[in-house]
Amino acid sequence: GNILSELFCINVPVFTHIHELGYAIDSIDYESIRNCIKYTDYYIACSNAVKNNFIQTFGIKSERVIRVYEFIKEKNSGRKPRFEKKVLNIGCISNMDYRKGIDLFLFLLPKLKNCILGKKIEWVWVGDRSKFYQKLLPLNCYNVKFIDQHNNPWEFLKDIDLFFNFSREDPFPLTLLESLSRSIPVCGFHGSGGIEELHEMNCGNLCDMSSES
Secondary structure (H helix, E strand, C coil): CCCHHHHHHHCCCCEEEECCCHHHHHCCCHHHHHHHHHHCCEEEECCHHHHHHHHHHHCCCHHHEEECCCCCCCCCCCCCCCCCCCEEEEEEECCCCCCCCHHHHHHHHHHCCCEECCEEEEEEEECCCCCCHHHHCCCCCCCEEEECCCCCHHHCCCCCCEEECCCCCECCCHHHHHHHHCCCCEEEECCCECHHHHHHCCCCEEECCCCCC
8 A cells, every 4th residue: 555655646546455354454554555545456355244344434435346256276175074083173273363263262162072973073173373472272172283384274174074164254264165175064143244244155154253153
């Protein structure tokens, strides 16, 4: 955004690709956002959630915003669920911060069941760069494994049965697309962004931010 004002004299159309929602946009300096809005002719949004947020928050006309879904190049693994397993493995990949919901995970964890249908639940979260949250795990939560950031996080999640996205907001999560490409079911929270659209496509599951849900 801050260089668009310098390029304005070139007098060419400007397209801006938008792939963030409210929390992330609020973290960007105001002048950059202001210039982006002032000098952009058309916008490309990575999901309906992003498009609607930009229209409602910044008053951009709908005809100036084109939706093009995020995508990946992964090929479907064709793997099949293994119903004979005695453990239900649930995985997550993300930075550990407020927007990604690490606090929600730690808060809900003691309230969640340790077994479902006779299967023990085990959690794996890849993205523990600082090692800080290891210390905040509730007592007796021996079924949780935090793993450092990694160039190939799926190396640690290849056996998971469900990918759960704890994010408060996620425009159109690439990690969910990567999961689906591996035939792994995905789940996330109502109102968090792109997971709603995956749900509408019968590709994602939704729940509320509560242990009961």
